[in-house]
Amino acid sequence: MIFSSSIFIFGFLPLFLTVYYAAPKSARSVVILIGSYAFYGWWRLDYLAVVFGMSVISYLAAYVAYTATTTTIKTWAVRLGVAFDLAVLGYFKYTMFAMSGLSDLSVALGGADITVPAIILPIGISFHTFQSISYIIDVSRKDAPPARNLIDFLAFGSLFPQLIAGPVLRYKDLADQFANRTHTPAKFVQGISRFAQGLAMKLLIADNVAPLADRIFALSNPTGTESWLGASAYSIQLLFDFAGYSSMAIGLGLMIGFQFVENFNAPYISQSITEFWRRWHISLSMWLRDYLYLPLGGNRRGAARTYINLAMTMLLGGLWHGANWTFILWGAWHGIWLAFERALGAKSKTQVWPALIAWPLTMTLVMIGWVMFRAASVTEAFNMYAGMIGLNGWSLSASMAWQIQPTEIVALLLGSVISVFGQRLAGMTTDTPAALQLTSTFALMVMACMALLAQTHSPFLYFQF
Amino acid sequence: MLMINEKTQMMASVGFLYFLAAIGLSAHMLMEKPAINTSVIDGAMQSIYEKGFTEANPLNDASISVMGTIKYAAFGQAEQGAVVGKDGWLFTSEEFEVSPDFYENMSQSATEIARVQAFLKRKGITLIPVIVPDKADVYAKHLRVSRPAETQTRRKDFFSLLAARNVMALDAYDALRPNDLRANGFIKDDTHWSPTGSRAVAEIVAAHLKNLDVELAPATVTTVQGPKVDFDGDLLQFVPTGALRKVFGPEQNQIATYTTTVEAAGGLFGDANVDVALVGTSFSAKPEWNFTGFLQDALAADVLNFASEGQGPFAPMVAFLASDTFQDTPPKIVVWEIPSRYTSKEMIQ
Secondary structure, three states: OOOOOHHHHHHHHHHHHHHHHHOOHHHHHHHHHHHHHHHHHOOOOOOHHHHHHHHHHHHHHHHHHHHOOOHHHHHHHHHHHHHHHHHHHHHHHHHHHHHHHHHHHHHHOOOOOOOOOOOOOOOOHHHHHHHHHHHHHHHHOOOOOOOOOHHHHHHHHHOHHHHOOOOOOOHHHHHHHHHOOOOOHHHHHHHHHHHHHHHHHHHHHHHHHHHHHHHHHOOOOOOHHHHHHHHHHHHHHHHHHHHHHHHHHHHHHHHOOOOOOOOOOOHHHOOOHHHHHHHOOHHHHHHHHHHHHOOOOOOOOOHHHHHHHHHHHHHHHHHHHOOOHHHHHHHHHHHHHHHHHHHOOOOOOOOOOOHHHHHHHHHHHHHHHHHHHHOOOHHHHHHHHHHHOOOOOOOOOHHHHOOOOHHHHHHHHHHHHHHHHHHHHHHHOOOOOHHHHHHHHHHHHHHHHHHHHHOOOOOOHHHHO | OOOOOHHHHHHHHHHHHHHHHHHHHHHHHHOOOOOOOOOOOOOHHHHHHHHHHHHOOOOHHHHHHHHHHHHHHHHOOOOOOEEEOHHHOEEEHHHOOOOOOHHHHHHHHHHHHHHHHHHHHHOOOEEEEEEEOOHHHHOHHHOOOOOOHHHHOHHHHHHHHHHHOOOOOEEOHHHHOOOOOOOOOEOOOOOOEOHHHHHHHHHHHHHHHHHHOOOOOEEEEEEEEEEEEEEOOHHHHHOOOHHHHHHHOOOOEEEEEEEEEEEEOOOOOOOOOOOEEEEOOHHHHOHHHOHHHHHHHHHOEOEEEOOOOOOOOHHHHHHHHOOHHHHHOOOOEEEEEEEHHHHHOOOOO
16 A cells, blocks of 8 residues: 555545544554554555564564573574564565576576576565664664564554655664654644645655656667756656655654654755765665664774775665665765765765865766666666767757656756755745644645546555665 | 644644545445455455545546646646647647657558558459548647657658559548638547548549549438537547636537438349448548548448547458458458558557
8 A cells, every 4th residue: 555545545544543543542552553564465465474474583583682691692683683584685675686697697608597486575675674673683782672562563563654665763763652652633733744745745746757757768869958857857756756755654653643753854955975865865874874884893994994884885775775786886876975975074074075066066976876776777877878978969859859748847847946945945934824834734635635536556666665 | 833722733633534534435435346255365355446446536536627627727738648739729649659660660551551452453452542641740830849850751751651662542631731611621629530621531532533433333422411519529538627628628619410321323122232441540430520421422432431440540451351341242442541640650559
């Protein structure tokens, strides 16, 4: 089930909230668990076993690590628990990629073609893996107390607002809230507001820009204008799609009393790649820092090792997004620039690049990265790069021009303005009367719902990860 | 936001929930329920339920209408499938599309027409291909955006390909152009020609046939014009303004209606053979344009219609050649109506 669907907005959401608020406080974790499993099982009931299994093993591993009397037991409990979670992720997400690579190698060496099995990737498995790992490690490090009971932990692991596409919640961020959280009308209305914002970001901006990006990325020889237009369109689509989803998740969390971490903070105003990663998919950045970069040694082993750790973290972060060389290269691209900026002093300086070029350079690097991220293959990405440097000319071809719709351009411009000046614009509305804010929230919700009902099914980009 | 008192916020929250629940409940009541024996394990039941629930939403039509109106009235835009021109003219996107196999398909189409012509010639049958130009070709002045160069020269390029294969085809372009004597040859909000255009094309086909000196079984043909009626073109489905159409458009068009009756010269028990067969697309198949009737009228002879909708021009010809009628009572003349835009597509749709 996806948030921007009729079944969720007019079916699941009102039903779940009614049951949730009708239930006694002590039963609300159970309601969340049942609701979340129903939410996930709506896709396929059989794959709930994967989510359940990972949660139970992670819970047990954390319990053993927490209560271990020796360091050896604790270490092995963590290792086995994390290895299990990674093995599940590896099987579902990377088996086909690895087998395909082996098959290519075998054929290249004159051997037999290896049959690659077709494995269905359970939706949200990547996010669930990271959350399960964070629980094992947080509890074993005693950064967070273990869950009060298995129900609480299963509910955390399957919490439907963030189960499919994040934010990547760490257990320590939510542990207290599972025991104690408040439910107020103000919080609920704030939740509706965030949900409406997210829905509008997805349906009114991202989905209107998407066809433009799709058409241009399908071109075999895009011109300079087309390539940059396509890269811009995808940059806006991805931000509004993913940040929109995160906003909806945060809004849904607020409706049931949870305060999730913010996942985006105007990433397209960044003046460096380092700053970009402090603003983009913040929960993933924090997870990678806490559970990958720091365990690799962080910056404690000298400059060279720091750069390698940064590059390695981002490369693995890229691989986490998908089993494709495009994601690996995208991760490596960001890793290299993070390392380079670190060498320029990004750790201590707020401004890495000269002020005049900082923003355009950062955005250019980000967009170059997004082209690789979006492309179906490395070859397709390089076709776009060829276009971006003008190898196919610069004019907009007539076969593309007639297809460009006014709403695509308006959504692209609106998205660009909001992504760059959004915080300033929001600052200007702080004195808006509360009644007007409330009215505009519901107007936005109605508009987004109309857009939803008027269009066909449109999945979120981050579901594939 | 927090300045609003708690009671108002509570009412807003509950109202929000009730509103969503009421819509959802309505959809559930209105929808067709999935069969009980459908599997929930692999999500099949859920998928069917969700489809039904989504389609039964009572706000669907209003939403489609509002969004369609905003796109059309504010942005001059149709849904994917149509292109909005000037002054309320609509064009099918197919007339703008350029596939990677554009020229290869044209070449194959020309070869196929030559093959059919040669096949029929061996049986003593004359083939008359009639190439119908794109609406955007005839009414280029109503376009807001330029068409790709390939589509602009498609018709002429195709005639060159036919000529290279010794195929003589009729060009309907001049017959469909509006002039002092003739109103629009195409309908503003439809892909097809108007009855006026249909009649003009029928007349050039008849004029051409007279030059061929083929003797056709005579018939008494009468065409009567009926009243003008409101007509919604097929391209309006891409401009779903619904109830808001009266205010924001597109405007309501009308077409004249025609009825043609044919009485064979031999009377009721005369020779049943019909010398002319018409093969083609919806231009020939849809009764609104009365192309068969106009052709009968112009030829003063009966015509059998083997055209069909939604299959392009080539599949109906394959079906016609395989038909019992063709095998048992072959005609003397086959008129093959071929819209230009189909010549650069895959032949079998």
